[in-house]
Amino acid sequence: MTRSPQQFASDNYAGVCPEAWSAMAMANEGSATAYGDDAWTEKAANSFRSLFERDCEVFFVFNGTAANSLALAALCQSFHSVICTASAHVETDECGAPEFFSNGSKLLTAPASESKLTPELIKALATSRSDIHFPKPSAVTITQPTETGIVYSCEEIQSIAAQCRELGLKLHMDGSRFAHACASLAVTPAELSWKAGVDVLCFGGTKNGMAVGEAVIFFDKALAADFDYRCKQAGQLASKMRFLSAPWVGLLESGAWLRNAQHGNACATRLAEGVKSVPGIELLFRVEANSVFLQAAKPILDRLRERGWRFYTFIGGGARFMFAWDADPQRVDQLIADIHEVARF
Amino acid sequence: MTRSPQQFASDNYAGVCPEAWSAMAMANEGSATAYGDDAWTEKAANSFRSLFERDCEVFFVFNGTAANSLALAALCQSFHSVICTASAHVETDECGAPEFFSNGSKLLTAPASESKLTPELIKALATSRSDIHFPKPSAVTITQPTETGIVYSCEEIQSIAAQCRELGLKLHMDGSRFAHACASLAVTPAELSWKAGVDVLCFGGTKNGMAVGEAVIFFDKALAADFDYRCKQAGQLASKMRFLSAPWVGLLESGAWLRNAQHGNACATRLAEGVKSVPGIELLFRVEANSVFLQAAKPILDRLRERGWRFYTFIGGGARFMFAWDADPQRVDQLIADIHEVARF
Amino acid sequence: MTRSPQQFASDNYAGVCPEAWSAMAMANEGSATAYGDDAWTEKAANSFRSLFERDCEVFFVFNGTAANSLALAALCQSFHSVICTASAHVETDECGAPEFFSNGSKLLTAPASESKLTPELIKALATSRSDIHFPKPSAVTITQPTETGIVYSCEEIQSIAAQCRELGLKLHMDGSRFAHACASLAVTPAELSWKAGVDVLCFGGTKNGMAVGEAVIFFDKALAADFDYRCKQAGQLASKMRFLSAPWVGLLESGAWLRNAQHGNACATRLAEGVKSVPGIELLFRVEANSVFLQAAKPILDRLRERGWRFYTFIGGGARFMFAWDADPQRVDQLIADIHEVARF
Amino acid sequence: MTRSPQQFASDNYAGVCPEAWSAMAMANEGSATAYGDDAWTEKAANSFRSLFERDCEVFFVFNGTAANSLALAALCQSFHSVICTASAHVETDECGAPEFFSNGSKLLTAPASESKLTPELIKALATSRSDIHFPKPSAVTITQPTETGIVYSCEEIQSIAAQCRELGLKLHMDGSRFAHACASLAVTPAELSWKAGVDVLCFGGTKNGMAVGEAVIFFDKALAADFDYRCKQAGQLASKMRFLSAPWVGLLESGAWLRNAQHGNACATRLAEGVKSVPGIELLFRVEANSVFLQAAKPILDRLRERGWRFYTFIGGGARFMFAWDADPQRVDQLIADIHEVARF
Structure with a gap:
């Protein structure tokens, strides 16, 4: 097909970067056990553990909609709610996926300047109601960088996480462009996630140079209980998992x-x-x-x-x-x- | 990584076949519009229309669990039921995915020899109850070839479809290895699907040589209403769709x-x-x-x-x-x- | 127990009015077939048909949360959305019930003065997005009277209904106090519902003098397809249905x-x-x-x-x-x- | 209406017994706070605590479908499963309600003589699969008396409960006719429930002489966390709760x-x-x-x-x-x- 000039409407328009492609090509040699019980998947999970300097639970799913929705569903029951900004991707561009995966968890949206949540906004939303006629807040989700391309500093995340702990809320980070935030701040992935108080991170692979795939990383391993079943039931377990995991090895090990x-x-x-x-x-x-x-x-x-x-x-x-x-x-x-x-x- | 000798425990152990790989590689050149609005996806859908000799609705999703569950959910409400065999993959190996995607549709299982449904089994199950305390049958799903590797003939499918029409049921085919059935019977895809009365077919790509991806094909286009929204909400819309669709072009156009x-x-x-x-x-x-x-x-x-x-x-x-x-x-x-x-x- | 002085914090504080009570007492004599297959239930449904001057489908459920949520679920798929005001009871006081019953339908809220929707607000919300990343509007719900005690006139409803038809949306009325609106405007139930273009009405019994129970009335009978199964599955089918239906006979036949x-x-x-x-x-x-x-x-x-x-x-x-x-x-x-x-x- | 001769097709054909009716009549005097924040509801809950000789969490819902489905949903995630007999009411007569309320939990059915589960049947089902392609067992439900009118002895329940604990499963009892089992065995409610190892009991009111209403009793209070929200979201919170709770006071205090x-x-x-x-x-x-x-x-x-x-x-x-x-x-x-x-x- 003829190639048109490059466009910058979306970073989803890009293809697969050489490092990810080359790992896929290597993974394509020979046969491998299915459903994640293969060497590439183990290697990719370990690469994440090295990158984050922590023993964490890592799951590979197909896309960001699923990654975020599954992670939030793991933090909520259907009668709970999730605090986010009014411009959060989960609110505006997932076609109701968080509500679908959780069977009804409501998103409580804060009108946030620059799309950033603050401890004050979280507290205001979380304490606005405490009766059973309104879904009980259970989690907070922040997008890093935000939908407007602004980056939360480590300190901002820390103060949000402190507020979450005070209110008994779990902190989820939608990191579809998490790498860009790390690059922007020149901090380590660990500093920008669990060291700042994030419980669960969805680390975007597609926007980072992969064909398909995101990683869901539970720093609090207890929150990941039976998450493999959750992925399977929700149609997010790849049979030829190596093609989701190998590109991560390529990306992470090469520094790409x-x-x-x-x-x-x-x-x-x-x-x-x-x-x-x-x-x-x-x-x-x-x-x-x-x-x-x-x-x-x-x-x-x-x-x-x-x-x-x-x-x-x-x-x-x-x-x-x-x-x-x-x-x-x-x-x-x-x-x-x-x-x-x-x-x- | 060292390569171990080939195993035959599963056809999911195989990698990507050359024709699919080569199409992916071609698709990887340059940038392309996201979410299926690209030339490869259009080409792949048209390849299916040619293959099936019919203008049908084609959707590309990530895996078989999702393909089958989404298709069945499109044929059912939560209070409906789906008739299948007791050994059907949707019943035994999807971790409750059909029930999850449909929000509760029950699978009614027939004890079937060789894993094959028959008009008689369908009628017996569909008419066993007609009160509101039992979910109303709405669809039938057959696996082609069955989980035991047996193939339904065109005539068998025709008689099943006739029974379905008589009972007001839609007919879904789980074709994760549909190509193998076509090969086995030496019939065309059209003969083995819509010409025999199938309403919706899930055509397996993974087991046919792709890295990831299945096609959901609605021969009755009315049944596909808003199915694109359904896929999006359920986390089954690929942002870089071309990597799901291009391999189909490679497979279908080459005859692979x-x-x-x-x-x-x-x-x-x-x-x-x-x-x-x-x-x-x-x-x-x-x-x-x-x-x-x-x-x-x-x-x-x-x-x-x-x-x-x-x-x-x-x-x-x-x-x-x-x-x-x-x-x-x-x-x-x-x-x-x-x-x-x-x-x- | 000692009786405290009457309070006016809620109209849910009242007990059962004499006409409803007396009908319950009559219904309590002797035995009756279960699950709605009894004379009282038939009589109550017919009383509604007389009251509304129309052959409609009538269902009796336990409470308003369920009545509204089930009715909306019948008008939507999980990837659809429902337009309402930001102060609508379904949005603010149902603990996510509409999302739960529909498995994820999102409520799109309009900032409405006096809690009233208008054709303009509906059009603005319904046409704000048309991509698959946002749930497709399928229904509009208005509360009559509104949560602030304001009443929609017949003309207002007509213009809303006209807008709905133009946009392909169904119109639902949350009438937990529908009788109060009829009384306020001195119009007939028919004029204030189907004659004005309402497709489905939830007619409140509890706030009208019953112990428990609401009626879901489908003026467009096609929309009620299999609604009895929906009620049963959702735990809204009373075994001793006569105790939900007889009070309606008491209320409707006496004019209470x-x-x-x-x-x-x-x-x-x-x-x-x-x-x-x-x-x-x-x-x-x-x-x-x-x-x-x-x-x-x-x-x-x-x-x-x-x-x-x-x-x-x-x-x-x-x-x-x-x-x-x-x-x-x-x-x-x-x-x-x-x-x-x-x-x- | 003319009274036909009494039939014995169902114990749902009966009306309200005098003791329940009289309590409802008393509750109907004056006004009372809504949504369970009233004296009758407190009294009813305390009556249950006395009856069961234990401080337990008590919730009043509308019917048995909801009681059982909500209780099971509290014990499961969507990707879990519930073990029951093939003839269990939750399997055969709830129109998929357990799957709906839990968003997909599968019922695993044992072919049980006389409709009774045994430790052996439970173990066989619970250990038949341990891979993520099959929903992980999380709870067991037994019906007491069974759907065939047979009663589990205290010893039988104890051995079932022991097996459940060994396997990490919670034990739920569908007690729509629990009173009849107590009467049959001449044992106390405590002996037949928590003392025998039951975690959650649904105690039937309708079949025991009430118009409408069942009690969900959590002996393990931790399992009841946020269950009030769950009831509200699922349309099972009565606004005029006293009419669901007062009859229990009538039944329990009088010995009826x-x-x-x-x-x-x-x-x-x-x-x-x-x-x-x-x-x-x-x-x-x-x-x-x-x-x-x-x-x-x-x-x-x-x-x-x-x-x-x-x-x-x-x-x-x-x-x-x-x-x-x-x-x-x-x-x-x-x-x-x-x-x-x-x-x-």
Whole structure:
């Protein structure tokens, strides 16, 4: 098929990075036991344990919808609730998956600036009701980086986790771009997760260069009780598991997990820097990870589309650009140049 | 990692066949729109429409558990029931997935010889109760080939479908090895599915040479209403969909889907033929697809294990062997030779 | 047990009205077939058909949580959504029941003044998203009267229903106090329901003078397909059904259903009229049914409590009073007098 | 309505016994706080604590379907399973309610003689599979008396409970006719429940003389965590709770709970004794509680029907008769006489 010029509408548009591909290719040699009882899966789980400097429970599932929903379902009963921001991906873009997997757990949403939760917002939501006519809060989920590309600092997470413990809530992190947060803050995965108080992390593989697959990591192993059954029942146990796990070995052992994220972040910064002086173009949010949200008048965005660029737009005129491991800096520069031109009229 | 000798305990032990791999590799060039809005996915769906000689609705999901459970959920409400055999995979090996995806649809199981349903068994189960204290039958599911490796003929399916229509039931086919049934009967996919009266088919990709992925094919398009939402909510929508769909293009356009199945079937026949004269060894079921169930005394099976062979055993002393696209005939011959030797004592 | 003075914190505090009680007592004579196959249940269903001047499907369930949740589940699949106001009882006081019964249908909430939905709000919510990452709207639910005691006019419902039809949405009415709305507007049940375009109505019995029980009425009989199975599976089929149905006969045939509601409404008006001139006391909402929301400074409400009055308070200092069929006008006058006094300081 | 002659097809045909009715009437005086925060509900819970000689958690729900399903859901996750007999009411007559309330827990059924589970049957089922492709057993449910009217002795329950503890399973008792078992064995409720190792008991009110209502009793209070939320979400929290709880006070304080059961049992024995010598009539099961299963040729049963008797029939020609608190001994004698006559041909 003919290749069209690269687009930055989503970091899901990228393919598989060489390190992940090469591990898949190696895993494809010969036969292997099914359902995760194979050497690649063991190796991948151990790679995560090394990366996180901790003996944790690691599960490999197909996608982020399932990873987050299964993890939250493990923290809740159907009559419990989960605290998140109003712009959380689980609330706005999972088609009710958290409610489906949990059989009814309600999401309690906080109106959060920059999509970030705070201890205050959590406390306000968690204590707003205490009668049985309202689902009892059981967990908090934060997205790292947020849906607007902002990163929680270790300190922010620590204070959220402290609030959670005080309220008896478990802390889940939707880390579909967790690597980008690590890259952004230049901290270790351990520092940004369990050392800061996270109980369960969903570590995104797809946006980090894999074809398919996410890892669900329970730092509190007791919370992972029977989670393998939960995955199986929910259609998230791969028979040829090695093809979900081997790419992780490729990513983690080579360091590509971090390099890929650094590259995406750098391209976002490149775009932000390149357009910051353009009249009529504003950054909607600080650029801290691999996404850039540009505010511009509709005619400007229309002209950008006419030049062939694809992007999602948001209420108020924002255009989102996201950069994956494969983002071509020259193509980013083309985008910058085009933005300069279309804004000129 | 070191490669161990090939085993035939499961056809899930095989890797990705060259045709599927090569399509994945091609799909990996450049970027593509996410969530199925890409050229590979369109091409794969059209390949299925050509293969089945019919305009049908095609969905790509991650695994067989999800494919079957989602399809059945689309045919049922929670208070309905699904008729199957007592040995159906959905009943015995899905950890309650059909009940989970449907929020409670009960499986009504028929004690079926050779794991085959018949119009009589269906009618008996469907009409055994008609009060509201028992879930109302809404669908029938048959596995083709059955869990024991037996194949339903087109005529058998036609008579089952006629019974279903008479009773107002929809007919679902669990075709995790559908290709093997086509190969076994030398009939077209159309003849063995919608032409015989099947409403929904789950066509297995994993056991046919893919890394991951199954296709859910609705011949009655009305039954597919909003099925895309159902997949999304249930965590079965791949963001980088092309990696689920491109391998189908590779399999279908090259004819590998059929060749792979023919090879698996041939190896099963090779084993069956090779051991049929061995005293103390009996075939538990006719060999019509890619599996062989051998009945043998425990010491014989123990000795076989001592020689390094892995296989599942069943109540009564059965040992199952299954052959994938990659089964090495020489290795099959080794197995035959070893069976001859261990049975000799 | 000693009787405490009557309270107006909730219309659930009332007992069973004489007409309902007497019907229960009559139903208690002799034995009757179980599970609704009895003369009282048939009579009650027919009484509803007469009342609504239409052949409709009528089901008797235990409470409002179940009535509304089951009705909505019949209008939705798990990946669909239901449009309601942010203050709808199904959203704020059912502990996630709609999500539970439907296995995940999300409630989409509109910020509605006076808790009323409008065609514009419905259209805005229903058309805000059309991608599969967001649950597809399938139904609208309105509460009549609203949670703030305001009544939708027939014309308002008609315009909502017209919008629903245009968008392909079903219209459900949570009528836990439907009788009070009929009384308030002096219109017939038919005019206020199916003639205005309502597809399914949950008609409240408990707040109308019964011990337990609500009626789910499908004006579009096709929507009621297998609803009896749905009720049974969800634990909402009474074995001794006559005790749920006979009280309806008592209420409907005697006209008590309307008189009870008129009385409650009149007491609310009595209170509102009695306190409207009191300085420091404001009505939060127009009084159109049987509830009164009073805005007052905290010290005033505290003093009211000290005098023994019980009531719920809301954000901003509102106190809610609700009047049932048994509200004693003299006791209402005591409340009025006490409000005058506590407001005086 | 005209009263037809009493039938013994079901003990659900009976109305409310005087003691329960009188308590309801008393509860109907004056107003009371809603949702169980009333004096009658407290009193009823305490009556149960006295009756069971133990501080336990008591919840009042609407019917047996919900009581059993909610209790089992509290003992299971969706990917767990529940062990019961093939003839258990939860398996055969709840329309998939246990699967619905638990979001998919599978019932594993043992083929049990006289509908009784044994430690051996439990162990065989619980240990038959231990892989994640099959739902992990989490609870056992026994019906006391069984669906065939047989009673588990305290010793039998103790041995079942011991087996459960060994296997890490919780023990639930479906006691829709628990009172009849106590009456049959002349043991205390404590002896027949927690002292024998039962963790959760559903104590039937409807079949014991109430209009509506069952009690769920957790002897292990930890298992009742958030069960009030579970009831609310599942539509099982009565707003006018006193009408569910007061009848229990009437039944328990007066001793009617036991007398009613004794009467039902005595009538069953009366019938069994009265027909035991009739040629062509056989007892299908020992008569130990309030039901009698008669085996007779079809013409005999047809003639019995022609004489106006109603009863359920079972595969193999069994006719079931059940006796409630209101069974008229003279009417039982009529039945006996009629059986003698119809069997004479």
